[in-house]
Amino acid sequence: MSADNAVGNVSVPLRNLLNSIQCMRDRVRDGESNESDGAFDLSNFWHTLNQAVKAVSQEATKLSVAFSKPPLPSQQDGEKLSEWILKSVLSLATVYYWLPKSQGVSLRRQVRDAIVDVLEGVTQLVGVILSSPLQSLSHEQLTSTGGVWSACDSLSQLPRDNKAALLVVLCAQIGVVKDAIEEIEQALSEVQDPFSDVLDDDQEPRGNQDTYWSEKDRRVIGPCQGLMKASAACLRKLTSAVKTHGDVSTPQNVAQLDDLADITKELSPGVDDLALCLYPPMDYSGVEDNVSKLGALLKKVLEIIRCSHVCGESQLTWVQFLDGAVDHNLQKTKDLLQQDS
Structure with missing residues (x-):
């Protein structure tokens, strides 16, 4: 052959x-x-x-x-x-x-x-x-x-059970949200107008703000960062609550862990969408839309946590605190966006 x-x-x-x-x-x-x-x-x-x-x-x-x-x-x-x-x-x-x-x-x-x-x-x-x-x-x-x-x-x-599987989901979400927050913080720490050093002393500042933030932009970013940080805090606190109280001994508890996994998976895309629309040139209508979406999502996440078996008395304290923080940042963003430029 x-x-x-x-x-x-x-x-x-x-x-x-x-x-x-x-x-x-x-x-x-x-x-x-x-x-x-x-x-x-x-x-x-x-x-x-x-x-x-x-x-x-x-x-x-x-x-x-x-x-x-x-x-x-x-x-x-x-x-x-x-x-x-x-x-x-x-x-x-x-x-x-x-x-x-x-x-x-x-x-x-x-x-x-x-x-x-x-x-x-x-x-x-x-x-x-x-x-x-x-x-x-x-x-x-x-x-x-x-x-x-x-x-x-x-x-x-x-992971060997549904509690451990939820912790895998939360860990991944925390990483993505943390990266988005750090990227915005890094961008904000840079020079306001990246081209200011190439202007002559007698030249007027450039009117085109397509590549840098105005003062109003920076004020608007503050409460947006607050919402993003509330998302990160929620994920961290929930992770701790699941480790402490998470239970897979009943079908109801297993299903609650699945509900938490499904809803928290939406947080990192919501944070990413908000972060992306904050970069110059800032579209205020896009900011308002994404702030509203992330705020509503966070409120929903907190409500599902509140109704689940992982929420004991000590967890209820931070759930209520973060719920108030969401309301505060939503209102502050709305007020700033309505101010005249």
Whole structure:
């Protein structure tokens, strides 16, 4: 048999494998889990999932090694390798479907996304092996193999319940909001007119304010920053409350944690939208619109916190304080925007 025929024969099971994993990846991404009528053993789920992801990592490594140097696997060996890796990814996907929504939608989303990443990593590895010269180990193949390992490791580091899943969401939100606040503060600390140093002493200040803030702009930014900082404070305080009081022992509490995850995910986009419209040239109507949206969102977040099991007496104090801070900054922004330029 010629080398070309050998390559062609061993490519057939790989192409079939690629198509199967792509279909499986798409089904997991769009599919729903099975609802369990009886008691669900979460610890058994994690044990089985970890075993499944280890198997995927091992089989992906075997596949990569087999196609890293000559001689090429025979068609029969290629079929066996493809069969083993397909069996491992199918087991992984099957375990995902065990996880019911009653354990938390936030938890399910993070598990689903992590499994999709693993399946995508295996898809890329098989694709690279097919598209690279099958007699040598390419840089792309090494990178793709490492990508599978990384995705498998990330899956093993997932939060173990819906409380932990909410804390992951809050941590991500805090980071984005913090960055937006710091960027505005950095911009404000710079020279008011970045071109002032190139003007002659006898020249009038430039009338074009498209690239710097006017005094009124800066006054308006103050309460806008107040709203952004209230968002950050809310996320930090909520994180502490969830760590202290978060509970997953009842369906109601699990659902409340999901509600908190869903509503707080809207905060960082709201803060970003407000921050972006503050840069010169400032559009006051855009500022007013985004301030109103972020203020309303914050009020809604605080109300959901107030009605949830994570809000005890000590939490109620800061919820009420931040609620008042939102009202104050909303009114202050409105007053400043209505003043004559």
